[in-house]
Amino acid sequence: xxxxxxxxxxxxxxxxxxxxxxxxxxGMPHDRSLSCAEIFTQNSIDGVYxxxxxxxxxxxxxxxxxxxxxxxxxxxxxxxxxIEQWDGNLAPGPINALFATDRALELAHAHGIACVSxxxxxxxxxxxxxxxxxxxxxxxxxxxxxxxxxMPAWGALDAKLGNNPFVMAIPYGDEAIVLDMAMSQYSxxxxxxxxxxxxxxxxxxxxxxxxxxSTDPAGILETGRSIPIGFWKGAGFSLLLDILATILxxxxxxxxxxxxxxxxxxxxxxxxxxxxxxGNHAAIAxxxxxxxxxxxxxxxxxxxxxxxxxxxxxxxxxxxxxxxGIPVLQKVWAEIEGLMSM
Amino acid sequence: xxxxxxxxxxxxxxxxxxxxxxxxxxGMPHDRSLSCAEIFTQNSIDGVYxxxxxxxxxxxxxxxxxxxxxxxxxxxxxxxxxIEQWDGNLAPGPINALFATDRALELAHAHGIACVSxxxxxxxxxxxxxxxxxxxxxxxxxxxxxxxxxMPAWGALDAKLGNNPFVMAIPYGDEAIVLDMAMSQYSxxxxxxxxxxxxxxxxxxxxxxxxxxSTDPAGILETGRSIPIGFWKGAGFSLLLDILATILxxxxxxxxxxxxxxxxxxxxxxxxxxxxxxGNHAAIAxxxxxxxxxxxxxxxxxxxxxxxxxxxxxxxxxxxxxxxGIPVLQKVWAEIEGLMSM
Numbered sequence: 157x158x159x160x161x162x163x164x165x166x167x168x169x170x171x172x173x174x175x176x177x178x179x180x181x182x183g184m185p186h187d188r189s190l191s192c193a194e195i196f197t198q199n200s201i202d203g204v205y206x207x208x209x210x211x212x213x214x215x216x217x218x219x220x221x222x223x224x225x226x227x228x229x230x231x232x233x234x235x236x237x238x239i240e241q242w243d244g245n246l247a248p249g250p251i252n253a254l255f256a257t258d259r260a261l262e263l264a265h266a267h268g269i270a271c272v273s274x275x276x277x278x279x280x281x282x283x284x285x286x287x288x289x290x291x292x293x294x295x296x297x298x299x300x301x302x303x304x305x306x307m308p309a310w311g312a313l314d315a316k317l318g319n320n321p322f323v324m325a326i327p328y329g330d331e332a333i334v335l336d337m338a339m340s341q342y343s344x345x346x347x348x349x350x351x352x353x354x355x356x357x358x359x360x361x362x363x364x365x366x367x368x369x370s371t372d373p374a375g376i377l378e379t380g381r382s383i384p385i386g387f388w389k390g391a392g393f394s395l396l397l398d399i400l401a402t403i404l405x406x407x408x409x410x411x412x413x414x415x416x417x418x419x420x421x422x423x424x425x426x427x428x429x430x431x432x433x434x435g436n437h438a439a440i441a442x443x444x445x446x447x448x449x450x451x452x453x454x455x456x457x458x459x460x461x462x463x464x465x466x467x468x469x470x471x472x473x474x475x476x477x478x479x480x481g482i483p484v485l486q487k488v489w490a491e492i493e494g495l496m497s498m
Numbered sequence: 499x500x501x502x503x504x505x506x507x508x509x510x511x512x513x514x515x516x517x518x519x520x521x522x523x524x525g526m527p528h529d530r531s532l533s534c535a536e537i538f539t540q541n542s543i544d545g546v547y548x549x550x551x552x553x554x555x556x557x558x559x560x561x562x563x564x565x566x567x568x569x570x571x572x573x574x575x576x577x578x579x580x581i582e583q584w585d586g587n588l589a590p591g592p593i594n595a596l597f598a599t600d601r602a603l604e605l606a607h608a609h610g611i612a613c614v615s616x617x618x619x620x621x622x623x624x625x626x627x628x629x630x631x632x633x634x635x636x637x638x639x640x641x642x643x644x645x646x647x648x649m650p651a652w653g654a655l656d657a658k659l660g661n662n663p664f665v666m667a668i669p670y671g672d673e674a675i676v677l678d679m680a681m682s683q684y685s686x687x688x689x690x691x692x693x694x695x696x697x698x699x700x701x702x703x704x705x706x707x708x709x710x711x712s713t714d715p716a717g718i719l720e721t722g723r724s725i726p727i728g729f730w731k732g733a734g735f736s737l738l739l740d741i742l743a744t745i746l747x748x749x750x751x752x753x754x755x756x757x758x759x760x761x762x763x764x765x766x767x768x769x770x771x772x773x774x775x776x777g778n779h780a781a782i783a784x785x786x787x788x789x790x791x792x793x794x795x796x797x798x799x800x801x802x803x804x805x806x807x808x809x810x811x812x813x814x815x816x817x818x819x820x821x822x823g824i825p826v827l828q829k830v831w832a833e834i835e836g837l838m839s840m
Contacts, residue, residue, distance in 0.1 A: 239610035386727025
């Protein structure tokens with residue numbers, strides 16, 4: 157989102173205060189109003205507006221509609237060694253996901269590796285949030301969520317697969333390398349935005365009405381046939397992520413979730429590994445630095461474009477948005493202000 | 499590979515006997531000659547010829563050249579709870595990988611989840627081998643290997659990333675659902691085969707000399723610029739898989755591996771989860787069956803094409819090749835026969 161005529165710059169502190177106030181007014185306990193406000197604000201600071209400020213009104217609507225239960229707490233269903241299965245009891249997704257991440261780190265500290273799963277939880281917003289948190293605490297993180305069906309299987313016409321975002325994170329100095337990728341080549345939001353601006357996609361994003369791979373976002377939205385990353389490969393990956401989230405958590409699958417129009421009660425997995433248990437930390441840091449240096453030494457196609465690792469460009473956005481304010485569409489900010497009582 | 503004029507059908511038992519004899523003659527101890535012969539044969543039965551019969555001569559050459567040490571044993575470097583780090587000591591890749599898989603299953607049985615990593619190991623041939631093994635023993639499996647650089651980072655011209663095959667496997671009745679995917683859209687072998695037959699790829703596989711995304715395999719081979727699955731997404735995934743394999747094992751990264759022309763001494767990760775520890779097995783089986791039934795109910799683009807889950811079509815190939823013999827290029831089989839002493 158660029159800072160143009162119809163956007164306004166909102167300071168991060170103001171955004172967080174407004175979010176917190178609205179959540180308190182909607183029955184969310186004080187500590188988790190603050191946590192959720194921080195997460196929605198941080199996602200916006202980092203430039204992930206779709207799972208930050210732009211998503212906030214829908215989050216509040218789901219609280220009001222009871223799809224998200226403001227004060228619910230997760231309860232333990234099963235545990236054995238480094239694995240635990242929790243019922244999220246439809247508590248706010250970011251609160252459950254923070255809890256599960258913390259629990260995975262505690263268990264990984266004790267067992268070297270751990271897997272915490274959540275059934276009946278809600279949209280975690282940006283999966284990277286939990287990857288950054290784990291990595292900045294010194295842990296390796298692998299996690300994913302299922303979603304409602306929004307993508308056809310490879311060779312199919314109707315959506316049976318979720319885009320099931322998948323996250324991998326690695327500590328890197330004081331920061332992190334964080335891969336946060338959905339299984340669809342483009343999100344619905346990205347296709348909509350490109351269609352609105354009449355842009356052509358840089359790579360094919362789905363099928364048009366003629367059944368051809370297409371870079372026309374409007375045509376893809378018309379058929380609803382977006383493509384998985386790597387075509388048949390991402391379709392398979394999406395299916396396995398859904399199966400694993402479902403059987404590890406004992407929760408709802410993409411198929412079950414898709415029986416209602418509203419996406420709630422999803423299944424999630426949080427795996428953490430404690431690399432401190434593998435000795436020689438200086439050597440690990442050196443290996444990582446060698447890999448990143450070599451990667452950065454890639455010859456770019458376009459001399460002006462730096463080759464970045466996943467998560468790297470977020471740091472620049474973060475710095476800019478903290479200094480200048482977060483660019484928000486004026487109509488989105490007006491809607492959010494409208495959620496506050498006087 | 500279809501059964502045409504230049505292929506011959508080799509019975510599985512004969513293939514395995516020939517492989518075992520050759521490996522024994524090349525200094526491999528008896529038990530591991532049998533294991534390796536079984537793996538190369540099973541991969542061929544399953545139709546993964548590139549990592550079965552077609553690859554066997556190169557495996558023997560690497561044994562003769564000392565890149566693979568026929569009788570080396572893995573040694574433990576670090577252990578803590580559910581994680582262990584082993585040095586593969588350049589033992590045969592399939593032998594080390596079978597060992598690491600077994601060790602991961604034992605540790606997962608004790609801790610619920612486990613991660614075994616291998617440094618200084620060798621090509622495991624087909625990653626699916628270890629996924630099938632774990633899943634048929636009742637375990638969930640997530641594993642990967644790094645490779646030499648064979649794919650540019652997104653936006654780059656020169657190869658800095660490996661195709662780093664990634665495997666996920668889930669028990670499914672008496673069989674398994676097994677995703678086994680490299681990070682490149684097409685393997686080098688697949689591009690070569692398509693170029694030889696002057697075929698057009700069904701989806702873009704890389705860049706041509708004009709710097710355009712292309713479905714012409716010959717043009718892609720010319721530039722060496724194959725594309726990652728999901729373009730920038732698979733590039734990021736590949737980088738993180740390499741970093742994790744390197745730091746978890748303390749082994750060589752893609753960057754290090756690429757300093758020699760021969761790929762040996764790679765790094766691998768084997769994660770296993772014991773779903774038996776999460777109670778209610780009947781419910782798990784039912785959830786899985788619901789997902790698969792729904793997936794199979796997808797509307798196909800082409801009525802004649804069944805929508806299959808990862809690993810599903812292998813079962814048909816397995817049945818056919820066991821019944822009819824394994825189709826092998828005559829020149830490949832002649833080369834293998836030439837490896838035997840009289």
